[in-house]
Amino acid sequence: MYRVDMNLGSLLSFSWRMLRRDGRGGELRLLAAALVIAVAALTAVGFFTDRVRQALERQSHQLLGADLLLVADHPWPAAFADEVRARGLQVVETQTFPSMVSRGRGADMRSQLAEVKAVGTGYPLRGSLRVAPALNAPDAPADGIPARGTLWVDERLASTLAARVGDQIAVGQSSLRVAAVLTLEPDRGINFFSVAPRLLMNLDDLPATGLLQVGSRVGYRLLLAGDAALVKRYQREIEARLVRGQRLEDPQNGRPEIRIALDRAQKFLGLSALLTVVLAAVAVALAARRYVQRHLDPCAVMRCLGATQGLLLRLYLGQFAVLGLLAAGVGCAIGYLAHFALHAWLAQLLATPLPPPGPLPVVQGLAVGMLLLFGFAVPPLLQLKKVPTLRVLRGELGNPQAALLGGYLTGFLVLTGLMFWVAGEIALGAYVVAGFSAALLLFSLIARLVIRLAAAARGGAGTSGGIGWRYGLASLERRASASVVQIVALALGFMALILLTVTRGDLLDAWQSAV
Known part of the structure; x- marks a missing residue:
């Protein structure tokens, strides 16, 4: 028992x-x-x-370039930066705007629309800049930012202006010396509305250029970095205080x-x-x-x-x-x-x-x-x-x-x-479920139809097929449900293998291109 x-x-x-x-x-x-x-x-x-x-x-x-960005279309009050430092976080200011720059005078002058970026000491807070001593020369990590009176130009701008290290470039009312060729800027990102080459300068040199006027299209950024918990806490607090023209960027949306x-x-x-x-x-x-x-x-x-x-x-x-x-x-x-x-x-x-x-x-x-x-x-x-x-x-x-x-x-x-x-995600999951359900239904109907046709052909086969064939076809009809399940399982297996074979190369190539 x-x-x-x-x-x-x-x-x-x-x-x-x-x-x-x-x-x-x-x-x-x-x-x-x-x-x-x-x-x-x-x-x-x-x-x-x-x-x-x-x-x-x-x-x-x-x-x-940071753990958190505060972006605005107007200057940030000085109190914001002071408040961030009081909370134990690092902060660096940058200002970005388009402007015409030129090299040379008279008939030899070359000019180009550039994206000017003025950065403060400590930039970037995450990652590093890379510069080269000349165009097409090996680069290395940069030591700080451009010194006052100097600037860095990227490879496109150096080629367009035919500028070399030591040349003078006119930026507004100032003339700044090229100190290096900028090869890598970690936080530049992908912006299809900003296709101009980059010029990097010291933020302290910006007032002397006279480029910031009423109506200038300037992007003002505060880069923040520090302990993750402190950054998250400050992000939650500052979100409710943002006004028109101000926004936050973090690693998830930046x-x-x-x-x-x-x-x-x-x-x-x-x-x-x-x-x-x-x-x-x-x-x-x-x-x-x-x-x-x-x-x-x-x-x-x-x-x-x-x-x-x-x-x-x-x-x-x-x-x-x-x-x-x-x-x-x-x-x-x-x-x-x-x-x-x-x-x-x-x-x-x-x-x-x-x-x-x-x-x-x-x-x-x-x-x-x-x-x-x-x-x-x-x-x-x-x-x-x-x-x-x-x-x-x-x-x-x-x-x-x-x-x-x-x-x-x-x-x-x-x-x-x-x-x-x-x-x-719901949309992709719905497509997969719908496709799987449709394939399951289609394979089941085809399998049942094939079993019916095989059973009908059993009687007309006579003795040419042998007794083994007749009993085998009869067994399929007698256990129709089990036979349908096994046929559908094999069909799904072949479908999966063919689907992966056809799509693997295309999707991998697309991913490699995106990366």
Whole structure:
């Protein structure tokens, strides 16, 4: 007789023995392998994108030149800078505007519209400037900013003006000496409305140029940097005090072009891994179906020996919980090792070393594994507790076809949720779910039609096909539902492989161009 009052330890011990015994059968091995592959695919992508995300967050501060920018179309009051310093943060002011600059006199004079940027001492607060002693010469990190009376010109402006280090360039009413060629400015960004070459000068030299007049198109910026908590606190406080013409820029919105490139790559890799999850879901569903059918008779015998419905449910749920944790854990370990191969494949696109990944991909992998298992396997298991004891005498009783259909529906809903989760946005998730549903429906109709045609051709084949063909076609028709599920699973697998093969090259080229 089976004990009804098993404690948790005894229940887990008995479930573990059942798992070891059933592990010799093919169903659980296939189910575990499907879970391992699905979790490994998702966590490999998760570990890689988590490392890239962390590196991007670090680099984004350098690309911004600060931790936070205060941007305005009119001068910032001096009280703002004093308040920032009082809070323990660094602050540097810059002013940017377009202006005509020239070199030489008379017939030899050359002029060019330039984007003039006047910077204060300490600029930039994050990252560094790079300068060269001459045009097309090797560059090096700059030591500070242009000294008073001097300026730096970028390569385009130096070429247009034919300016060399030591030449004088007229900026408004002042004449400043070229001290270096500017090769890298971290916070310049991408601005399609500012295509003029750059000229960098000292902020203290700006009043003497006389260029700032009423109506001048000047962008006033305060660059802030310091402890992350202090910056966040000040950002929350200052947002409510901004007026017309003032705005905030941070690493999340200051350089969107890099983040867009990462988002595209992450979505492609995530959806690629999701195709693996779809195939794994089909394998889990088929394995669970076979497992339930094979355990109907043992459950009926256990019911005859005194096992209650609740005890059967707890035993099998415990068994599958242990199986899911083990398979998901192995999948996370394989995914962690596999993400190094993914990093090596995309290393030529990455210009910065990546920090170690965080624990979030492991949590996501365990969650996906358990959701996948319980979404497709548990609903059919619930029918095992309802197996009648009379099945011991009459084997046709307790066949859980309705439960299997309900299990497939539950699993499809779980898979739909995973698609939206991995896609990361409603629109993209809806496209993926709609495409997957349409393909599933189309493949199911085609498979059912092919089975019908094969059954119709069985009688007209005569003896030319042999008795083996006739019995084989008859078996397909007799188990039409199982045959349709297997055909659809193979079709989805081939669709996933073809889709990845066709789109991989184009999407990777687009990502490389964006980076």
